[in-house]
Amino acid sequence: MQKLLLAVDKLSTWVGKAFSWLIVVLTLLITWEVFSRYALDNPHPWAFDVMSMMYGTLFMTAGAYTLSQNGHVRGDVLYGFFPPRLQAGLDLTLYILFFIPGVVALAWAGYNFAAESWVINEHSNITANGPPVYPFKTVIPIAGAILLAQGLVEIVRCIVCLKEGDWPPRSADVAEVDIAKLKEMVHVKDEDIAKLDAFVTKPNWSEK
Numbered sequence: 202m203q204k205l206l207l208a209v210d211k212l213s214t215w216v217g218k219a220f221s222w223l224i225v226v227l228t229l230l231i232t233w234e235v236f237s238r239y240a241l242d243n244p245h246p247w248a249f250d251v252m253s254m255m256y257g258t259l260f261m262t263a264g265a266y267t268l269s270q271n272g273h274v275r276g277d278v279l280y281g282f283f284p285p286r287l288q289a290g291l292d293l294t295l296y297i298l299f300f301i302p303g304v305v306a307l308a309w310a311g312y313n314f315a316a317e318s319w320v321i322n323e324h325s326n327i328t329a330n331g332p333p334v335y336p337f338k339t340v341i342p343i344a345g346a347i348l349l350a351q352g353l354v355e356i357v358r359c360i361v362c363l364k365e366g367d368w369p370p371r372s373a374d375v376a377e378v379d380i381a382k383l384k385e386m387v388h389v390k391d392e393d394i395a396k397l398d399a400f401v402t403k404p405n406w407s408e409k
Contacts, residue, residue: 220262223258289368292359
């Protein structure tokens with residue numbers, strides 16, 4: 202079971218990292234368009250549509266990856282003080298009541314939007330001869346399906362935590378700085394930091 206959970210984590214991570222390169226492409230495209238518009242006086246009508254689609258794709262494909270890293274924003278005022286079983290119970294309730302219905306609706310509606318877009322060969326109508334929209338709309342059900350799979354994994358983790366009293370491990374990736382690990386890596390102890398603080402705050406006797 203743990204291997205299956207981590208396999209879905211790896212899939213979400215791979216998708217998130219693969220599409221994260223859109224940040225680089227988007228940055229280059231915006232830079233070129235600004236230069237072309239103001240320096241060369243040659244704006245491209247399709248650029249705004251393509252930028253919006255790229256940003257939307259990046260946003261949607263990052264959802265499952267963020268969930269796999271437990272990185273979504275939550276009101277952590279009281280949650281962090283709860284024991285693991287209570288945390289798992291709250292998460293499980295919210296997943297069942299809100300997450301599953303919402304993501305299923307997203308994937309189903311996205312599938313219908315994408316299918317209709319392919320049938321009518323939909324193009325953006327914001328500008329004349331706008332770029333095709335159907336590839337972008339196809340991302341909606343795909344991202345929704347991956348997010349749903351990751352959500353089911355999180356539900357299993359909640360059930361495991363309710364049974365065992367502790368959260369099962371998840372695949373680790375880039376995270377915020379862990380001060381304890383940083384101290385261990387550079388071989389710094391709390392006593393050393395205290396001595397340094399005392400030295401810095403000690404009066405400068407040479408001025409007396």
